[in-house]
Amino acid sequence: MPDIAIIGGTGVYDPSILTDVHDDKVMTPFGEVIFKVGTYNGKAVAFIPRHGSHHSIPPHKINYRANIWAIKKIGVKKIFATTAVGSLNPDMKPGDFVLIDQFLDFTKSRISTFFEGEGGKVVHLDVSEPYCPHLRQVLKKSAEKLGIRAHMGGTYVCTEGPRFETPAEIKMYAKLGGDVVGMTNVPEVTLAHEAEMCYSTVSMVTNQAAGISKTPLTHAEVVATMEKNGANIKNLIMKAIDL
Numbered sequence: 215m216p217d218i219a220i221i222g223g224t225g226v227y228d229p230s231i232l233t234d235v236h237d238d239k240v241m242t243p244f245g246e247v248i249f250k251v252g253t254y255n256g257k258a259v260a261f262i263p264r265h266g267s268h269h270s271i272p273p274h275k276i277n278y279r280a281n282i283w284a285i286k287k288i289g290v291k292k293i294f295a296t297t298a299v300g301s302l303n304p305d306m307k308p309g310d311f312v313l314i315d316q317f318l319d320f321t322k323s324r325i326s327t328f329f330e331g332e333g334g335k336v337v338h339l340d341v342s343e344p345y346c347p348h349l350r351q352v353l354k355k356s357a358e359k360l361g362i363r364a365h366m367g368g369t370y371v372c373t374e375g376p377r378f379e380t381p382a383e384i385k386m387y388a389k390l391g392g393d394v395v396g397m398t399n400v401p402e403v404t405l406a407h408e409a410e411m412c413y414s415t416v417s418m419v420t421n422q423a424a425g426i427s428k429t430p431l432t433h434a435e436v437v438a439t440m441e442k443n444g445a446n447i448k449n450l451i452m453k454a455i456d457l
């Protein structure tokens with residue numbers, strides 16, 4: 215049974231880094247989840263492409279609860295997630311990785327908890343440390359060993375999507391302390407936290423955010439940068455699994 219899972223974001227759909235890959239599925243209270251399980255250097259690893267294997271699920275329609283429930287059920291304890299992000303921070307450039315440690319939540323329509331008040335139980339989760347500091351250190355070490363540029367810490371702004379942001383929104387997020395912007399990390403991170411799993415995220419900067427970039431944003435630009443640096447993100451995570 216795998217105790218490690220990779221949740222692949224935009225551009226990370228391919229579990230070919232693993233050997234002996236097979237499909238698996240788990241029924242959850244929120245629907246069925248189909249994922250891959252394979253091996254890397256003798257370690258069993260589960261792999262879920264967050265947007266589906268053909269990027270067919272938009273950010274606001276991802277079944278976050280089912281995904282986290284499914285990997286918890288099969289015994290996963292550590293999660294390495296990847297996300298494509300736009301940058302608001304001039305130091306964080308396209309191609310850079312950011313090992314995020316905080317988030318600002320601007321999502322609007324997502325069910326964001328497993329705790330729905332059943333049996334009169336009200337749960338208020340502490341999220342002072344939303345991302346697993348241990349896995350962040352491991353990822354940092356992995357980046358150092360590979361000579362990959364990775365920023366230690368950063369605040370992820372999660373928007374509802376699927377549209378990109380207006381330049382005015384980006385100015386506001388920057389004033390509020392955001393470093394990078396994406397559409398998927400919330401509620402994934404907090405659900406994993408509720409499920410008491412060690413959750414980390416490698417964000418890859420694919421573009422400068424709207425209004426900072428001189429040209430209109432396109433999904434093609436995001437995917438192109440992701441593809442160009444796809445080998446790096448895979449190496450970073452696989453090295454981290456080894457450490």
Ligand code: HPA
Nearest residue numbers: 298299300395396397423
């Ligand atoms: N905004 C929101 N999500 C993103 C971006 C962006 O600029 N780039 C990649 N995902």
